[in-house]
Amino acid sequence: MIKRFFIVVLVLISIKITGQRNSSSPYSFFGIGEEVSRTTIEQASMGGIGVALKDIYHLNFINPAATADLRFATYGIGGELSLLNVSSETGSESNNTTSLRYIALGLPIGKKAGFMAGLQPVSNVGYALLSNTLGADDTVLDVTRFTGTGGTNRLFGAFGINVYKGLALGFEAGFVFGNIDNNTINQQADVALATKYERVATVRGGQFKLGAQYKYKYKDLDVIAGAALQLENDFSLSGRERIYSFSFAPSGREIPRDTLYDRGVSGKLSIPLKTIIGIGVGKENKWYAGVDYETQDAFENEGNLIQGSSYRFDSSNRFSIGGYYIPKLNSISSYWDRITYRAGLRFEDTGLLVDGTGTGNNFTSITDFGINLGFGLPLPKQISNLNIGLEYGQKGSTANNLIKESYFNIRLSLSLNGRNWLEKRQID
Template sequence: MIKRILIVVLVTISTSLVAQRNSSSPYSFFGIGEDVSRTTVEQSSMGGIGVALKDVNHLNFINPAANADLRYATYALGGELSLLNISSSTSEDSGNTTSLRYIALGFPIGKNAGFSAGLQPVSSVGYAVLNSINDTNGDFLEATRFNGNGGTSRIFGAFGINVFDELALGVEAGFIFGTVENNISNQRAGVSLLTKYEKETRVRGGQFKFGTQYKKKLKNDLEVVAGAAIQLESELSVSGAERLYSFNFSAVTGQEEPRDTLYDRSVSGQLINPVKTIMGVGIGKQNKWYAGIDYEFQDAFVNQGNVVQGSTYRFDSSNRLSLGGYYIPKVNSISSYWERITYRAGLRFENTGLLVDGTNSGTNFTQIDDFGINLGFGLPMPRQLSSLNLGFEYGQKGTTDNNLIKESYFNIRLSLSLNSNQWFKKRRID
């Protein structure tokens, strides 16, 4: 019962809203956090496309088959600054966060294969929301504060090989791990003690993905590429503990002093992620221009043990449509630096699969959608083939309908893609 009441307070926020974004949005309260896009900054700048993208100079996190095209040792590091504005039907606030998106290394294996490995976030939790309720005279009645942090990450390795001149196959294995912490404190007028609910869960599990790309050369140096990637069904183990207790604050130290514990127990369960499929097609000229479209879909995950499920929200199937591409005026221009810049742009339309009932009726679930407009630039560095990549995204997520929250965000992304054909060569002794 207490979980239901506390979740309702979070999503309605009917009186006042004070939010600070630490690593994610208030929607990261649900499940194991807000999903983090597992794309490079270059791919994000094109709306998140990449399943049919072949590139010898940059890593591809969407399709492991793309590793077959690596011709240089490539080191990639990406980060993000996100500016967020949150609004309900009655109030609004803003915040910002910085985060590391990935760190990865890829290199060729012979002339027809390549391997990459890295570390990147999978989901993110980070919110601080205060909800205050006053009576008709403006006197304090009740205040509830929600705090959450943590998330999950993954380490992965991916291998791709050109089976034929036109066909590449790839496989990827990853391990997901992380800890999610949520706590909710409640204070009521005329009651000396506060109540606090704490929950900490640890998430562990493996993941496998297979991918393929097929390239067909046309006239005038045009290339058409079709790609597909399938992430197999996987089980994530969720375990931890939850506690409900009363407390007050020490007059000397100002720290919490626990009093009575209502319960302190362990929790455990499984999150079963169904098969995720990504398909796409693209056309372009190598080192000149490219335009592509990706479509991703996945059924709702299955929650065994009811560890992360609530009565006022649920998960359904999700899907994403991405469109984008790049243009390079003249990749080998000597006279103009601006002609060597890679210009990127894209759009993203996403149904997150999260449905929230802000009215607490048990039947009025609202789908949470996400939309983004992307623009990016690949700035060549003095070192041959390496680049500094900038990406900008404006997007909106959620709605203020049915007592819910709408987010407007502006993301600034930065990455380094460093290439070298000398890293794995033996040095000669003069």
């Protein structure tokens, strides 16, 4: 039943994942969009930890070595509702978006290994910004509107194996793809025609990750150390850009006039090595507490397809702390004792620096932090569960003519466990 349900959902939503608008953040204007955290809903509810987390029931997107611990066919589907408030020194605005976070399947291979495959967003683009130039008497001289849609996604597969007592190793490979559409419209006062700059870029690239976990017993506790390396890779970007003038029809439709240029463009975005390390301690199926630290050097760009004079990239880092607690996993008398309670904190320097003054020499680092809570609700007569995650966070600031985001994310996922497809049926 679970297998049939997952296949139906996979067919329905895999068609839509590449076309949905997943972001309304102004910061998705920069680069190839706002990066999407590559965590499950369960991991996000613990502040994003997971490099040192072992779990036989749930998927792990941070460390492919954790795939070795799967003991059931595990299906994961996650989605998010984001309530966003954007504020500047002059005002504020609210918006919301819904998005699919991932669909994935994990399978054990024998008693020592496991495999996982899935589809999830990598970056999201979804912004609409308006800028006015005022004269000496506060009359509007021109209006510029910036809009963008699209993003990138990845198809990935991961393999993990327990190679020695307590030591697991893993490998992950992924293919990143997507399209990004950016538009800038400028209308000047007392000028009949508006001018539009339009650029459509296609993004392609591969990604590879290595992972390791080591667990050892200290008295009655499990102490786990983990590390993951996302190897250096390049994204190729190709597309077209054009500038043309146009007028508006009474219906609001654009009527193109003269084209200034229409040409092909190309570029390359180099993604440096990303290192994630962490440690955790706990008791299996009872409680766990861990910390993760992630660091990455600055992105490098060849060609002028994504880099702008108002922003640049620097090294990024993230610190996460969190864990879970289960009062009594096999409780018969109390449903509440079988719930998994999760919590965590996340502090992040995104690596994006933005100059809101337009001078080119007053860059401000964009930081992000989140406070997380979550609940894993067991489904009746199954070892599967419905996961609910809540996050409150803030990104950016209003200093130097920038924008501050305050957001509240509501996340839902299904983690469904069933019989392993790779095991032979046994008949008594």
